[in-house]
Amino acid sequence: MKLNIALLPGDGIGPEVTAQAVKVLNAIATEFDHIFNFKRGLVGGAAIKKTGSPLPDETIKIAKEADAILFGAIGERKYDLDPNAKIRPEQGLLGIRKLLDLYGNIRPIIAYDDLLNKSSLKKRQIKDTNFVIYRELTSGIYFGDKTLSEDGNTASDICKYSRFEIERVAHMAFKAAQSRKRKLTLVDKANVLESSRLWRRVVQELAPKYPNVKVEYLYIDNATMQLIINPRQFDVILTENMFGDILSEEASVIVGSIGLLASASIGDKHAMFEPIHGAYTKAINKGIANPIASILSAAMLLDHFGLDDEAALVRKGVDKSIKLQITTPDLNTKYDNISTSKVGDFIEDFINNPEETNLN
Amino acid sequence: MKLNIALLPGDGIGPEVTAQAVKVLNAIATEFDHIFNFKRGLVGGAAIKKTGSPLPDETIKIAKEADAILFGAIGERKYDLDPNAKIRPEQGLLGIRKLLDLYGNIRPIIAYDDLLNKSSLKKRQIKDTNFVIYRELTSGIYFGDKTLSEDGNTASDICKYSRFEIERVAHMAFKAAQSRKRKLTLVDKANVLESSRLWRRVVQELAPKYPNVKVEYLYIDNATMQLIINPRQFDVILTENMFGDILSEEASVIVGSIGLLASASIGDKHAMFEPIHGAYTKAINKGIANPIASILSAAMLLDHFGLDDEAALVRKGVDKSIKLQITTPDLNTKYDNISTSKVGDFIEDFINNPEETNLN
Ligand SMILES: CC(C)[C@H](C(=O)O)[C@@H](O)C(=O)O
Ligand SMILES: CC(C)[C@H](C(=O)O)[C@@H](O)C(=O)O
Numbered sequence: 001m002k003l004n005i006a007l008l009p010g011d012g013i014g015p016e017v018t019a020q021a022v023k024v025l026n027a028i029a030t031e032f033d034h035i036f037n038f039k040r041g042l043v044g045g046a047a048i049k050k051t052g053s054p055l056p057d058e059t060i061k062i063a064k065e066a067d068a069i070l071f072g073a074i075g076e077r078k079y080d081l082d083p084n085a086k087i088r089p090e091q092g093l094l095g096i097r098k099l100l101d102l103y104g105n106i107r108p109i110i111a112y113d114d115l116l117n118k119s120s121l122k123k124r125q126i127k128d129t130n131f132v133i134y135r136e137l138t139s140g141i142y143f144g145d146k147t148l149s150e151d152g153n154t155a156s157d158i159c160k161y162s163r164f165e166i167e168r169v170a171h172m173a174f175k176a177a178q179s180r181k182r183k184l185t186l187v188d189k190a191n192v193l194e195s196s197r198l199w200r201r202v203v204q205e206l207a208p209k210y211p212n213v214k215v216e217y218l219y220i221d222n223a224t225m226q227l228i229i230n231p232r233q234f235d236v237i238l239t240e241n242m243f244g245d246i247l248s249e250e251a252s253v254i255v256g257s258i259g260l261l262a263s264a265s266i267g268d269k270h271a272m273f274e275p276i277h278g279a280y281t282k283a284i285n286k287g288i289a290n291p292i293a294s295i296l297s298a299a300m301l302l303d304h305f306g307l308d309d310e311a312a313l314v315r316k317g318v319d320k321s322i323k324l325q326i327t328t329p330d331l332n333t334k335y336d337n338i339s340t341s342k343v344g345d346f347i348e349d350f351i352n353n354p355e356e357t358n359l360n
Numbered sequence: 361m362k363l364n365i366a367l368l369p370g371d372g373i374g375p376e377v378t379a380q381a382v383k384v385l386n387a388i389a390t391e392f393d394h395i396f397n398f399k400r401g402l403v404g405g406a407a408i409k410k411t412g413s414p415l416p417d418e419t420i421k422i423a424k425e426a427d428a429i430l431f432g433a434i435g436e437r438k439y440d441l442d443p444n445a446k447i448r449p450e451q452g453l454l455g456i457r458k459l460l461d462l463y464g465n466i467r468p469i470i471a472y473d474d475l476l477n478k479s480s481l482k483k484r485q486i487k488d489t490n491f492v493i494y495r496e497l498t499s500g501i502y503f504g505d506k507t508l509s510e511d512g513n514t515a516s517d518i519c520k521y522s523r524f525e526i527e528r529v530a531h532m533a534f535k536a537a538q539s540r541k542r543k544l545t546l547v548d549k550a551n552v553l554e555s556s557r558l559w560r561r562v563v564q565e566l567a568p569k570y571p572n573v574k575v576e577y578l579y580i581d582n583a584t585m586q587l588i589i590n591p592r593q594f595d596v597i598l599t600e601n602m603f604g605d606i607l608s609e610e611a612s613v614i615v616g617s618i619g620l621l622a623s624a625s626i627g628d629k630h631a632m633f634e635p636i637h638g639a640y641t642k643a644i645n646k647g648i649a650n651p652i653a654s655i656l657s658a659a660m661l662l663d664h665f666g667l668d669d670e671a672a673l674v675r676k677g678v679d680k681s682i683k684l685q686i687t688t689p690d691l692n693t694k695y696d697n698i699s700t701s702k703v704g705d706f707i708e709d710f711i712n713n714p715e716e717t718n719l720n
Contacts, residue, residue: 075551080577083550083557083564090551120589125480141501141519146554153523155558159501160516189602191435191450194506198515204443217440221609222638224584228613242549246606249581250668253588278582281531315539 001305002035006066008059009094011089012279013289014072014342020291021070021298024317027351028302028310033077037170039066043096044089044279045076054092055220063096064270068301071096071274072294077281089279097137102265102272103165104172105137106300107248111255114322118256118331126254131234131252132180133251134173135244137265139165140195142241161195161240166202172266173238183235185216186285187223187243199240224250249275257330259290262297264304269310271304273297287339290328292318295347317347361665362395366426368419368456370404371449372639373649373700374432380651380704381430381658384677387711388662389672399426403456404449405436410559414452423456424630428661431456431634432654437641449627449639457497462625462632463525464532465497466660467608469591471615474682478616478691481588486614491594492540494533495604497625499525500555502601521555521600526562532626534570534596543595545576545647547583547603559600564608608636617690619650622657624664631664633657647699650688655707673714677707 007022009015018155022038029036041059048054063069074093079085092177096102111119111129119126129224143159186203188196200217207215218226220243226233227247229255239247252258275293283289293320302311321327326346332338367382369375377472382398388488389396401419408414419422423429434453439445456462471479471489479486504518537544546563548556560577567575578586580603585605591614599607612618621636635653655678662671681687685694692698 080551083560088551094552115647120482120485121480142552144516148554148558152558152561153521155554156504156518156520156556157553158516158518160514163513189605191440191448191455192502193517194508194515195517198508200443200514201512221605224606224610225612225618228588228610245549245581246584250584250610252585258585262684 001307002037003067003305004037004039004065005301006062006069007038007040008043008047008063008069008278009040009072010074011046011076011280012073012091013283014074014279016289016340017294018070018072018289019273020340020347023299023348024295024314024351025298027348028314029299031313031351032307032310034307043092044074046077046090048087052087054087054089055095060096060099060197063100068304069096069270069272070298070301071272073275073277073279075279075281094142096272097265098117098143100270100272101138101267102270103136103138103344104169104266105135105244105263106176106266107133107244107251107261107263108137109133109248109251109254109261112319112322115256115331120253125229126231129231129254131231131237132176133237133239133244133248134169134176135248136165136169136240137244140241146275159193159195159242161198162323163198163202166199167206170203170206170238174206174213177213177236178210181235182212183214183216185218185234185237187218187220187237187239188218189220191219195240203238220246223247227251228253247318252276257290258293259328259330260292260296262300264300265298273301273302287341288329289340290330291340291343292298292321292327295344314347315358317350319348320350321346339360361667362397363427363665364397364399364425365661366429367398367400368403368423368429369400370431370434370452371406371436371638372433372641373643374404374434374639375651376426376645376700377635377651377654378432378438380700380707381654383704383708384655384674384711385658385661387708388674391673391711392670393666396479403452404434405439407452408447408449412447413527414449415445415455420456420459423460428664429456429630429632430658430661431632433635433637433639435639435641454502456632457522457625458503460630460632461498461627463496463498463628464529464626465495465604465623466536466626467493467495467611467621467623467636469493469608469611469614469621472679475616475691480613485589486591489591489614491591491597492536493576493597493599493604493608493683494529494536495608496525496529496600497604499523500601519553519555519602521558523558523562526559528564530563530566530598530612533596533693534566534573537573537596538570540571541595543574543576545578545594545597547578547580547597547599547607550577552580555600580606583607587611588613612636617650617688618653620652620656620690622653622655622660624660626664631661633661647701648689649700650663650690651700651703652681673711674707676714680710681706
């Protein structure tokens with residue numbers, strides 16, 4: 001298979017971790033006789049620095065023409081601390097999501113047996129946790145009209161949803177539930193928000209089309225508690241944009257490190273693959289950034305094109321790196337100098353020689 | 361001191377738990393020679409059933425005339441499952457908050473040494489956690505204009521904040537930080553929301569007025585993770601309405617049960633005291649509802665009127681009930697039939713005879 005992949009490393013640790021994902025994808029291409037072409041684009045703070053825009057036209061072109069996009073991370077401390085900045089790195093990421101209509105963001109949360117000790121939660125609390133969050137990604141309060149009054153004294157954001165926007169991601173989530181444990185939990189705040197009531201209504205209307213899927217409803221406040229006290233109750237969580245952002249980052253505590261969580265952002269024409277973690281600017285160029293989230297995002301890219309054996313091999317490499325503690329310091333209690341690229345090298349080697357790779 | 365207290369038990373377990381708080385307040389009145397008069401009002405689903413309105417005029421009058429309000433819980437399963445209902449229990453609670461301008465919602469999160477085992481989190485993770493959430497309570501997306509298009513296909517909610525609304529609760533939070541560990545963490549989503557950028561700007565502007573308070577900023581997604589992996593980092597968390605709702609319910613996992621968390625909702629003229637937990641309708645009349653959140657809310661009421669010794673005595677009673685496991689099943693691993701009212705009785709007895717009370 002020939003794939004043109006847009007590579008948008010972005011800010012912070014983005015370039016370091018995507019470099020490892022590229023390494024791994026190249027190893028897969030060699031092993032399985034595929035051709036993966038990478039084309040690099042600027043986005044976020046890095047793009048502002050060079051072009052003045054967080055999402056240059058050239059990047060949009062690269063992203064639109066590619067078969068898939070591999071995205072790094074976004075954000076810079078400078079902008080975090082400056083609420084007055086009109087041009088912001090995040091506009092690059094949000095712009096791509098919107099322009100490519102990547103409405104379904106899929107975030108799997110799986111507790112690795114070998115990492116149960118790393119979690120802040122008790123082992124028995126999280127063992128066997130395996131669920132997936134379907135987060136609506138192109139609407140809601142992220143994209144509704146924003147206002148700032150002229151005197152700067154009043155600001156607003158609209159959270160707006162249409163039935164169509166809810167239905168398409170809900171269908172995705174219901175289908176996923178059908179091929180999993182057949183349970184879907186809608187998370188909203190329908191006791192307060194009109195938009196949440198629309199979500200609840202639409203999901204109630206779609207539910208009969210998926211009679212073998214059990215549907216439950218949780219308020220977001222309760223959901224953040226349930227996610228910790230009983231994470232095994234979940235199979236597929238469906239939710240709107242902001243609540244999905246919150247729940248998925250919170251869920252990282254189950255897995256033991258935000259550096260493990262991958263995601264796929266899927267539209268009808270385009271698909272992007274990105275870690276859940278942010279730019280983590282404090283870690284830049286220290287070799288401590290965990291590349292696994294980016295590598296697992298690459299595995300989701302392979303899934304997307306039906307390259308099941310390839311994706312499985314990548315995941316096996318990740319499992320092995322975790323088992324042998326060839327991991328960055330966020331996970332490692334055994335070795336203290338395994339760097340970002342060392343983890344990538346190990347998984348690359350594993351793909352080249354699945355039978356032989358061991359501690360090296 | 362003479363206090364007229366409006367008693368609004370509301371729905372679900374509200375009546376059961378507030379009955380225990382009243383028991384405790386009556387014991388305090390006797391012991392310390394105060395006069396506490398209670399006047400009961402209907403609110404929520406209970407009020408809809410009897411009057412058609414979740415917040416009858418009579419209740420508004422009782423609440424406005426009182427020196428303080430003791431609130432139970434709100435919500436009914438029937439409405440949770442019916443997104444089309446126009447009249448909803450929650451409107452009662454939200455109506456009171458708004459009409460009485462109770463803009464500062466104070467939610468303390470304290471890990472009891474005797475309950476460290478009850479948490480889903482590891483002991484060493486949570487020991488000595490002690491922070492307080494200041495949640496803005498009368499604005500934001502809860503109260504912004506809501507729309508539902510005529511064809512029912514589009515719905516929206518506005519999150520709107522004014523500088524004034526942010527400043528008044530921020531001052532409250534800064535002052536609290538000054539008398540605590542002198543750290544304030546603003547939680548927002550300033551990388552995406554215009555309203556969050558206003559929050560960040562206003563807090564940055566106020567900060568120099570409190571030079572001894574260290575100010576930090578966290579995005580809400582990151583905050584839900586930090587709350588679990590490092591809860592001891594927090595002293596005072598300041599945040600907007602929706603994020604405060606989410607964070608405070610999540611924080612219950614630190615303490616071991618949502619049935620322990622109390623709150624005070626403070627305005628310039630009125631004050632209301634209410635548990636963080638909801639109506640928990642599944643538990644109605646089973647005697648399993650934990651009354652401690654309501655009893656600790658009563659302690660916050662006593663604080664509010666400067667009745668420090670009284671509040672301290674109530675808290676000592678609660679501590680003792682926890683130590684001796686005179687607690688409801690959510691906390692109890694020793695006895696299996698300690699009911700809601702038994703917990704209230706124990707704390708009442710303790711107040712009457714602080715020296716003598718023991719297992720009885
Ligand atoms: C960087 C930020 C805009 C983004 C979001 O809020 O969606 C990130 O937190 C994520 O979850 O992908
Ligand atoms: C019942 C509900 C409207 C309420 C809220 O969301 O504020 C509750 O969850 C709370 O935290 O007091």
